[in-house]
Amino acid sequence: MSGPDYGRTFALWRAGAGEVWGHYTRHAFVEGLRDGSLPRAAFLHYLRQDYVFLIHFARAWALAVARAETLAEMRPAAATVAALVDAEMSLHLELCAREGIDAAALEATEEAPENLAYTRYVLEAGYSGDFLDLMAALAPCVLGYGEIGARLGAEAAPGTGYAEWIGTYGGEDYQAVCRDVGALIDAAAERRIGSDFAGAARWPRLAGHFRTATRLEVGFWDMGLRGR
Numbered sequence: 001m002s003g004p005d006y007g008r009t010f011a012l013w014r015a016g017a018g019e020v021w022g023h024y025t026r027h028a029f030v031e032g033l034r035d036g037s038l039p040r041a042a043f044l045h046y047l048r049q050d051y052v053f054l055i056h057f058a059r060a061w062a063l064a065v066a067r068a069e070t071l072a073e074m075r076p077a078a079a080t081v082a083a084l085v086d087a088e089m090s091l092h093l094e095l096c097a098r099e100g101i102d103a104a105a106l107e108a109t110e111e112a113p114e115n116l117a118y119t120r121y122v123l124e125a126g127y128s129g130d131f132l133d134l135m136a137a138l139a140p141c142v143l144g145y146g147e148i149g150a151r152l153g154a155e156a157a158p159g160t161g162y163a164e165w166i167g168t169y170g171g172e173d174y175q176a177v178c179r180d181v182g183a184l185i186d187a188a189a190e191r192r193i194g195s196d197f198a199g200a201a202r203w204p205r206l207a208g209h210f211r212t213a214t215r216l217e218v219g220f221w222d223m224g225l226r227g228r
């Protein structure tokens, strides 16, 4: 199982997460997007939760701007905040508007426990740790969807009904964000722990953040699939 190249640190964290990574990126929800069999109600339930999720993720990336130690770290972190609130959330606004769900209704969505658990875990990693801890907790979100989008872009059934979702995450704009974030994480890791990543005292904790966030992604898909 391979995917796009988003850098060395991501490749090591991804491999270290073991089978959990496949549970996330090949979840039944994802396969339902690919072949079009995902019930529309489950998709809309997921989209509403994901809109709220992205608000908190934009806050977490804004925290990364504050935790950055250099301008070279600050710029891509700030660009990712913009990509989340300007580009990615537009997908949710447009798809939901077509179903009669407006922005006010989206913002009034009551957070599911799986959503609360995931977003607050990531924010806590940033509050109690440093920039690199935060990157480890954020990476499965950004880069996992990049990997899923790239695969579904190549494999999706014609007329799946979820082509816009797939096009957003498989498209060049989102893939460029993933490559930039991968490069940002590689540079941030070298700066803080040197080039012998796996030998660094901090490595198990960082890999643990990545694995936990990946498990929380699986829980998010489970929540979406269950629907209301």
Ligand SMILES: Cc1ncc(CN)c(N)n1
Residues within 6 Å of the ligand: 050, 053, 054, 088, 140, 141, 142, 145, 217, 220
């Ligand atoms: C739960 C979740 N994880 C990741 C992404 C991709 N930014 C997302 N929109 N939602």
